[in-house]
Amino acid sequence: MTAPLLRLDDLRASVSDGHGERKQVLHGVNLTVAAGEMHVLMGPNGSGKSSLAALLAGREGCEADGGAAQMDGEDILALAPEERAARGLFLAFQYPVEIAGLSLTVFLREIYNRRREREGEAALDPMSFMRVLREEMAALSMDPALTRRAVNAGFSGGEKKRLEVLQMALLRPRLALMDETDSGLDVDALRIVSDAINRHRDGGRGFLLITHYSRLLAGLDPAPDYIHIFDGGRIVRSGGADLARRLEEHGYGALSEVA
Amino acid sequence: MTNSPANTGTVAGTVAVTGKQAAANAPKYQWGFSTDVPTEHAPKGLDENIVRYISAKTNEPEWLLKWRLRAFSRWQKMREPEWSNVNFPPINYQDAYYYAAPKRDKPKSLDEVDPKLLETYEKLGIPLHERAALAGVAVDAVFDSVSVATTFKETLRKAGVIFCPMSEAVREHPELVRKYLGSVVPPGDNKHACLNSAVFTEGSFVYVPPDTRCPMELSTYFRINAAMTGQFERTLIIADRNSYVSYLEGCTAPMRDEHQLHAAVVELVALENAEIRYATVQNWYPGDENGRGGIYNFVTKRGVCKEPNARISWTQVETGSAITWKYPSCILMGEGSSGEFHSIAMTNHRQQADTGTKMLHLAPKTRSRIISKGISSGRSRQSYRGLVRLSPKAKGARNYTQCDSLIIGGEASASTVPYIESACREASVEHEATTSRLPEDQLFYCRQRGLDAETAAALVVNGFCREVLQKLPMEFAVEADRLLRVSLEGAVG
Numbered sequence A: 001m002t003a004p005l006l007r008l009d010d011l012r013a014s015v016s017d018g019h020g021e022r023k024q025v026l027h028g029v030n031l032t033v034a035a036g037e038m039h040v041l042m043g044p045n046g047s048g049k050s051s052l053a054a055l056l057a058g059r060e061g062c063e064a065d066g067g068a069a070q071m072d073g074e075d076i077l078a079l080a081p082e083e084r085a086a087r088g089l090f091l092a093f094q095y096p097v098e099i100a101g102l103s104l105t106v107f108l109r110e111i112y113n114r115r116r117e118r119e120g121e122a123a124l125d126p127m128s129f130m131r132v133l134r135e136e137m138a139a140l141s142m143d144p145a146l147t148r149r150a151v152n153a154g155f156s157g158g159e160k161k162r163l164e165v166l167q168m169a170l171l172r173p174r175l176a177l178m179d180e181t182d183s184g185l186d187v188d189a190l191r192i193v194s195d196a197i198n199r200h201r202d203g204g205r206g207f208l209l210i211t212h213y214s215r216l217l218a219g220l221d222p223a224p225d226y227i228h229i230f231d232g233g234r235i236v237r238s239g240g241a242d243l244a245r246r247l248e249e250h251g252y253g254a255l256s257e258v259a
Numbered sequence B: 001m002t003n004s005p006a007n008t009g010t011v012a013g014t015v016a017v018t019g020k021q022a023a024a025n026a027p028k029y030q031w032g033f034s035t036d037v038p039t040e041h042a043p044k045g046l047d048e049n050i051v052r053y054i055s056a057k058t059n060e061p062e063w064l065l066k067w068r069l070r071a072f073s074r075w076q077k078m079r080e081p082e083w084s085n086v087n088f089p090p091i092n093y094q095d096a097y098y099y100a101a102p103k104r105d106k107p108k109s110l111d112e113v114d115p116k117l118l119e120t121y122e123k124l125g126i127p128l129h130e131r132a133a134l135a136g137v138a139v140d141a142v143f144d145s146v147s148v149a150t151t152f153k154e155t156l157r158k159a160g161v162i163f164c165p166m167s168e169a170v171r172e173h174p175e176l177v178r179k180y181l182g183s184v185v186p187p188g189d190n191k192h193a194c195l196n197s198a199v200f201t202e203g204s205f206v207y208v209p210p211d212t213r214c215p216m217e218l219s220t221y222f223r224i225n226a227a228m229t230g231q232f233e234r235t236l237i238i239a240d241r242n243s244y245v246s247y248l249e250g251c252t253a254p255m256r257d258e259h260q261l262h263a264a265v266v267e268l269v270a271l272e273n274a275e276i277r278y279a280t281v282q283n284w285y286p287g288d289e290n291g292r293g294g295i296y297n298f299v300t301k302r303g304v305c306k307e308p309n310a311r312i313s314w315t316q317v318e319t320g321s322a323i324t325w326k327y328p329s330c331i332l333m334g335e336g337s338s339g340e341f342h343s344i345a346m347t348n349h350r351q352q353a354d355t356g357t358k359m360l361h362l363a364p365k366t367r368s369r370i371i372s373k374g375i376s377s378g379r380s381r382q383s384y385r386g387l388v389r390l391s392p393k394a395k396g397a398r399n400y401t402q403c404d405s406l407i408i409g410g411e412a413s414a415s416t417v418p419y420i421e422s423a424c425r426e427a428s429v430e431h432e433a434t435t436s437r438l439p440e441d442q443l444f445y446c447r448q449r450g451l452d453a454e455t456a457a458a459l460v461v462n463g464f465c466r467e468v469l470q471k472l473p474m475e476f477a478v479e480a481d482r483l484l485r486v487s488l489e490g491a492v493g
């Protein structure tokens, strides 16, 4: 039997607050995402969803205290962030980072070409890359003028989220962690983003979506395979698509008790 | 004020392996090769006879020899500037050569230039054959003490622009040289400039006549090749009324274990409504990780906006040299004239840089703008030193200064030393300064996308420098970005 795309076993982690204090944020997360599957994580503010994403992506300051996280059977916790990315892990940030002065086009070309080189393809020259970029941006109804700006500099909330989706489209990750990519999007943008996610679904790729709203889920086709309710640093309940609807009706209070 | 001296050895070498390339020590300086051409030297050391020797080499007129000799006698009495935040053992001026030139008659055209020299420039990315040359850039190539080739002379001559080595200008345009040489940087300005006045060899001379836009970018490429040799070029650029010229300067040197002295002087004169843009990409050999070898880059650059509405802008990208001591400045004499200084200084390992600018506002409505970006990593040390002076006559003058420092790692240092002297109430001076570390969240964002730590740092640094990189012509911006990346190697992770 081949190992699943992502497997988390009793994962525990803490974050440093920057003043020497550590705070435990993950209290034993168990989760398996097989290739082709889409999982959704929903849970109250501060329950540790973004911390889980940060731990998996390798952000400094967020450290595992126990348990394991594997991609394709390989422990990823000891790898550098770029090594995890090279294995196909992608994180759409809840709060995308601005890089003052750095041309968005240069940045995107750099990450895109790096992916091509990893896959044994030749890097694209600036002109050819520009054509690829234009096309991908058009698919997300993004304003081409954004390419002349610095990375995330002065981007609106919705523009930032679309830029995360654009990067996912350019990098074609095998495992996409999308942290509240739907938050702050208007109705049209929401449809554009869910369509984009739908286009990227295939048997070889896995998704872990973090969201607060079932309206994103309505636009996903095929529907997500699993909904997990996350509270107090772990998954407290798992179910099918109907769990999200019930959650919307009754709130976390009623559903958070471990079933 | 200082901790242990970062540089070992003396200038132009008492170190045992003098002249041998230190290639194994610093594999990343790819411009570090040397060219094996028969070289003619002046006798080692410095005295009046050497000054006469240099002057005689190009049959200089008597007035210039006298000028040199006056500078030399003055130099002997001068003290080294001590106010800067750099540290090195005393320079033994007698232990170097002050003139070195490839042995050969001066070539009359490119076809006569030693193929080995052409190849050297090719390797450095500066093809001198006009058909292969960068479109729209005329190059004066200076190899040690002499100019080996100047391209596109004909095109320029048609436009009335004079672009030639200094020795030729002394011969062909003595009235211009005599009028302006030393008019902006007088020989007694400081010890390094004074030494240059006594022993300078080559450098470029530019004159742009009134109402003329120079049809192409002008550039000089300085190459130190010979061992234990100093380079003392002198550049003079004059932009007459309503003219425009853009000039670029690039520099590299072989990797050698000894320190070599580069003491240049650059003078710019902008007359009424003229504009001079001067850009430098300085990549002299910086020495190895432990501060062995590398160029002492002690340079005096100054421009004068002599008449109303003249404009001078300095842009510099300084990644090389063991020590950089350099303050390209503007004297704003003409009403409404303006001066700009855009700088990127990047130091790694044991490099030291003390650099900045002076903006002297001597007339009404003069404007100046200073943008300085410093990046220090390794155990390097950097200071921005800037003076903005507003005279009582500078009514309505404005200055804006922004100094940003980025520190990488725990052992590098950066400091900002701004001096503001305002004798004019009706003028405005604005100063902003920041010092920061490489932002972790930005690095993480890049690395999450699959970029290694060094590339991530290079991109963030590129963003940090954007405002200055934008001031460079396209080809040079690409080159500058590449240099920044090379200088960052080994600085992160």
Ligand SMILES: Nc1ncnc2c1ncn2[C@@H]1O[C@H](COP(=O)(O)OP(=O)(O)OP(=O)(O)O)[C@@H](O)[C@H]1O
Residues within 6 Å of the ligand: A015, A016, A017, A018, A023, A025, A043, A044, A045, A046, A047, A048, A049, A050, A051, A052, A061, A094
């Ligand atoms: N660097 C940090 N320093 C201190 N506390 C932190 C740090 N990072 C996260 N936390 C805390 O850890 C807890 C989990 O935060 P996390 O961002 O993972 O929540 P979340 O589930 O993503 O919430 P939301 O839905 O609001 O995005 C919160 O209480 C948060 O304040």
Ligand SMILES: [Mg+2]
Residues within 6 Å of the ligand: A049, A050, A051, A094, A179
């Ligand atoms: Mg969150």
